[in-house]
Amino acid sequence: MTSPFLLYHKIDLPTEDVKVRGAFTPPKAFARQLETLSKRGFRFATASEMAAYFRENGHFPKQTVAITFDDGWKDNFTNALPILQRFGAKATIFLVTSCLDKTTDLVVAEGEGPREHLSVDDVRAMSGEGIEFGSHTHTHRHLHKLEADDIHTELETSKTIIEDITQRPCESFAYPAGFFNETAKAAVRASGFQIAFTTVYSQETGLDLFALNRTEILRHDRFLFRFKRKIAGLG
Numbered sequence: 001m002t003s004p005f006l007l008y009h010k011i012d013l014p015t016e017d018v019k020v021r022g023a024f025t026p027p028k029a030f031a032r033q034l035e036t037l038s039k040r041g042f043r044f045a046t047a048s049e050m051a052a053y054f055r056e057n058g059h060f061p062k063q064t065v066a067i068t069f070d071d072g073w074k075d076n077f078t079n080a081l082p083i084l085q086r087f088g089a090k091a092t093i094f095l096v097t098s099c100l101d102k103t104t105d106l107v108v109a110e111g112e113g114p115r116e117h118l119s120v121d122d123v124r125a126m127s128g129e130g131i132e133f134g135s136h137t138h139t140h141r142h143l144h145k146l147e148a149d150d151i152h153t154e155l156e157t158s159k160t161i162i163e164d165i166t167q168r169p170c171e172s173f174a175y176p177a178g179f180f181n182e183t184a185k186a187a188v189r190a191s192g193f194q195i196a197f198t199t200v201y202s203q204e205t206g207l208d209l210f211a212l213n214r215t216e217i218l219r220h221d222r223f224l225f226r227f228k229r230k231i232a233g234l235g
């Protein structure tokens, strides 16, 4: 089964220092991908809208995709937002809240220089423009390696910061680097999140709202035939 949740990271061209380029989707390619989805009659929902529909109906809505971005990069505002708006597409961005307003190397790939994150003002401006903000923890620590207390702190701190900024409930969550275990999953549920994502794409059929796979869109999918192949199983 192809996951109707699409995973992106950066909507930008890779800079010279970048060795691992997979997480960079060029803006023009992103626009072509949204155009393709739109022409094929797909609708766009946020992660928490998908969760609410699932709870009510036992399955996700047909012909609907949820675009998600991990890590909360500045380019999600400067490059992705205008394209999302052109196609009337909603999206969900998972923030590492300690990175807001900062240029850091906390979540960049190895060997990469610091990169700019979204600002608090960016988040405020995008929230309500069809963009939902979810948590990707406070400091991007891998939850499967943490004690319950530290997991709790990562979840609660990030959730509180996001809700203070957006004045909306923060209901969706993405595990840093996709890592989770039963303790982490239970903590995410107990913190009041309604849906949680890994970064793993697999053929699993059993659906667990707190360990959902996503379809990762990578730089090589800038070739439209590859993107089309990747979304061929959606409906």
Ligand SMILES: [Zn+2]
Binding pocket: 070, 071, 107, 136, 140, 176, 177
């Ligand atoms: Zn991440």
